Amino acid sequence: MKIDVFLDKKEATQIDIIRQLLFHAGKMPSKALAEQVGLTQNALKDYLADIVQMCQTLGERFELTLEAKEVRLAFSSDINLNKILLTYLNSSLGYQILEFVFKHKKFSTFQLTQEFSSSEATIFRKLRDLNNSLRIFNIGIKNGQLVGDELQIRYFYYQFYLLVDSGFSSTDLAVTKLMAQLQPEFQQSFSKIARKRMGCWLFVTRHRLQVANSDYTRLTQIHDRFEADQLYQMIQNIIPEYFQQTVNFVGKYEGAMFYCFLITFDIIGEDNFARYDLLRRKKISTAVLDTFSREMIVMHYGYQKLSISDEKGLTYRLSQIHAQAFYFQGQLTSYETDRLMQYYQQHVTSEIAILISNLIEISQELLDIEASRHHFLWLNYASILIAIDLSLHENVSVGIDLTNLSVLGHSLYYFLLAELSSLTQVHFEKYRQHQYYDLILTTTKKAISVKDNYYYMSEFLSAYDIAQIKSKIKAIKHQKNNC
Template sequence: RNGSLVFEMSPTFSLNQIEWAFYRSALKFQILEHLLQPQEVTTVQLAQKLAVSESSLFRKIKELNGLLAEFELEIWQGKLIGEETQIRYFYFELFWYVHSFDSQPLPIDEKYVGLITRGLNMRFTKEAQQRLSLWLRIMKARLKIATQSFQVLREKMVPYTKDPLFQQLRELVFRGFGHYALEVREEEAMLHFVFLLSFSVLSEHDLQVYMLQRSRFTPTALTDTLILEHILHLYRPSFVPREIEATCYGHLLQIHSRVYFFKGDVEVFDRENIWQLEAQLSSRNIQQISHELLDKALAELNIKPSDKNSLLMMTMVKYLSVITIIDYQINREFRVGIALKMDELFKEALYYMWLLYLKNLNGVVVERYRPEQEYDLILANYAIKTKTPTYRISELGTAYDRETIKKMIRERFK
């Protein structure tokens, strides 16, 4: 149209459908699907199966190895090499993400979900049942692989061997999986344990029950408590209701379980966009707070910080989500009074300009200045005798004014 290309689609059509077709047909995705299969194939055989040249296949495998590095995985001689925990984690993340673009829901293994439901006396949402079923699908494929490495998992599970949920799963896996004619080892119970705690499978109720039963002295439990205390400290002297505190504790349990047991992440969200949005809307510097929380969590979990591990970077975004939940629930107010002396028309226009700018900051309430009212901050273009922090606006309000005022609000919110 007029020398330009215009893309239009009906309201019932989603770009997700295009993405789904794109991922399914992508050579890299097809390579990864083939590597999940139990039969070993040479590079030549794989090239023939995928109908590509060996040089193209080698190039794609090299690119994939670059992406798999943060998961500590590598494609070598037609096999995916690495810790079994990481392999299953990677495939779950990949398939769950790719299937999110499919118009057809993931199938649910009713028999398996029923086994877990009865064995643990828990209830699972439809989405949680889909997650469980996908985990089973990956498990069944990987059980047929002769050589599996569980060294890191066994080491990390030492503090959890007496955990009540793990003990239940240990009995359930050995007793229940006989129906599937699968030979399982104790590590399968360990994998189920870390999966249930890390991937939004347990309901809020079941999480609360588990938190009352678990040891308070495991690495993740100690970290959950430490980080929750630091987050609650941000709101003192305000009182955070117990139910909100418990909800956030449950989120932290899942966040830290994933950080403790896994590495790498298939990123679903644009982190930079999230932080840009946070900078526009938040009345405090949550990115800085999240970074400090991550440093404390990694120190407690004895994990080395790494900018190359995107799971750690996404953990900061998850801390943002936890803080946002509390912010909105307790609805703390930061009251700003605007005092202006100028022509009435300009006064009205400038007031609304600041109102529009500041009202998007979470918790900020803006109103015209009244001497008898208490404020956290006063914006004025003339001198006011008051003990309240005051900012003198220059002219009609410059970009410098806006950034400085936002910084002042964030400092007061700490």
């Protein structure tokens, strides 16, 4: 779910206008853009004016123009979509209500009307919209308070505040102190992004300790399942004592919630997790699934063995996917997951597609998770497998021989590289005698000799030649990696 859903309808449409322009390289026919976002062309003009008014002070330059029936967008490098989105969110009623209910244990509709200078009808409508959006996280706002599983509430607000990047610090004393307590167990230093995530989780936790409800149903199951795990035991010893210094009462499940966070969101790093993986309880369903999935993937590639380092990284990434699927419901993003899904689908081979389906089937069986997690699992498995597939592909070596062009050959070599730079897994270099190349690009004044790995250019940098070279390289790639 995109965080845009917390915007009012008009503001969400304005963000959609900017996003569509970004997807189309900053320019679109006004008619096509209006149809895409569901507006008349007259209404589109008004929306464009509102966007300019909102965004023109965000950086050095923000330009959004409508000329000759074409809309153009351009802005300076100190502006991006995330900065624009946060500006809209900060001024939206939905965002402000979410912040208010997070900080208050109980509240009344009258309080909300006074706080945000809005009518009861507006508040009721906005609460209804928010509850529709929060349903995917299995939480809601009811009877003047946040309701739902406490772990889910913290997970939602962790994602929420991490995206808006406000309210917390990764360098405050609380984060540093907890890091120091965990450091003897995890000898490798925590990364900068891990510290940021830790700061956000602790920020959410401190607020919820003051106002939390008592719905710990799922945490009871987690506690029972992991109580014999060594890492879990260590956290259960550290976390209650850590929070007792700031609040009077710390519940028995604080360690369980922190454990879920720690092993899900890339906090401890590959090396630390590898050490933990040697000692963790192998009968835990997530541990069983991590091992089973890794073996399925390793077997899929057969003779193309993954290195020990590759397998370690694979296990770590799988563990986070399975932990998130098992412990948490819903996902909040700033990007379009459907568009990302389409991109990955274009790069998934039939063999990988079958492997993904098998992995999902096993995951749903071992973790007993809902079918709604299918999209999440597919996208993350696809990401892992495509990366492995590409990393195992052999590079195509291309030698470029332009010596026949004399002085011009030196500069034209770089022009040719620029034309072909978008090709991945291809190594280009100036031709060296006695060096093997999968393909040699050249020009010649002599009669063409019949050699499979030569391509003789007809007209330097012609569109025809470039297309033919790309096609030939693609064929060589396929042959090298599928024979």
